[in-house]
Amino acid sequence: MDCNCVSDLLLPPVPALWTPGIAFPDWAYKPESSPGSRQIQLWHFILELLQKEEYNGVIVWQGDYGEFVIKDPDEVARLWGARKCKPHMNYDKLSRALRYYYNKRILHKTKGKRFTYKFNFSKVVLVNYPLLDMANSPFFLAQNHFNGGSTAPDCSPEAIQSLFPRLPDSGRGTSLFDRGTTAPGPEGDKLRLDAFPFLSTGAPCYTKPPSLLGPYPRNPPFDYPWGFNPYLPGAFSLNNCPKLPPGSLYPSQFYPNPLQSGLSQLPHPFSSLLTPGEPGGGERGAAGQTGGTNGTAGGQPVRLIMPPFPGSLSMGRTDIGNGASLGERERAEANPVGTGLSLGLGAIGLGAGTGTGRQSPTERRGGLKLDPESDSDLEITDLSDSSSDNENEHEFGIRKESRLANRSQIVLDGKKVSALPPSSLPATVSPRPLKSLMPVSPPPPSLPPSRSPSVALHDRHKKTETLKMIHS
DNA sequence: CCCGGAAGAG
């Protein structure tokens, strides 16, 4: 028979509910949103299934953040096969495909647990927002520490690239940020980081973490519901976002970015984030308000839900010069981007508050790893193991990926990402940046005056920092 | 079960 490749099956109009576990931005669930790929990708599909309660019987979030278990492998395979019109799909094949993601760092296997895999949230985000150097982003870094490196980070350029093959012209044409269309460089795709005040400016100070989340155990007990799901809708609603080009090709992808949207509009990087915000908006708000059909329809509220603990994001390591790479290596060295940022962020993340957070002595953060093979100038790779269970994954086989790495390079142009001294961060930071972000209270639709400050920051950044992605 | 190489399809 025909395979009904049903796409609709998985795509709800507006997902009213998502599993408590993890939620990703809308775009993550839509195949068509997949930036680099024309066709639905397996990880997207998995996300879709996870998102729908009706499939909880076959696949469900369970365990750590980003971790899910396939309860009914055959069924999942069947669904996948249906989607791809591959009637002969089976778990063996599907799992092969899943394994294929290991190198890309999109997924990892949770060792010891059958049918259990874990998403690397960071990767997902990066994919969609390559612009942001999440790796360097404080948030992630912070988390990294948080985890203690339990998980591996993955935001290596390669990974990014893999998911995000190349930005189409539109990418460059349209500026990602509010700046509007500034003409980007003719040549490649340049991405700007303007939106991250914290990156360059000193650190923002962040007040305290919302108490939204409870304790943040490193290893959450099972099913620990990631409590924050719901609030996101408002938080990142497009309102904040500068504006998106209606016609842009990548509509949702850009706005939803939590970091971007949230930060950009915030006067203080985190100040708003921290605001406990309004609950009201949160919870059910989502459902109600989604404006349209979900989809890419204009922007609607993007609900961004993150994984329970982004800890996995840990991208602690930035590898700046890999042995192989040379070109800008110097720059990198000159500016310890990773370092600076990481610290800054780290602080944020760590927030001492929760005692647990301490950055472990392990300090994976420093890790610079040299990838002999990678060529990218500035490469960020994970150093920690990525495995969910701290197994020793030592290193991944990145060799193959080297190719990818070459393809795109992330270079910090400005020189400076400087940044914030590690110590600059107040101790009171919240433990998990991301989470905090999400729960943010929704900013007023109209941009409040408060924005100014941020704007100022923006400016600064503009000049100073630019993140360029160069595709070779 | 899980892993990853190899070849090949679209």
Added chain:
DNA sequence: CTCTTCCGGG
């Protein structure tokens, strides 16, 4: 490129 298919090995 992203799987899909096979497959030998643990």
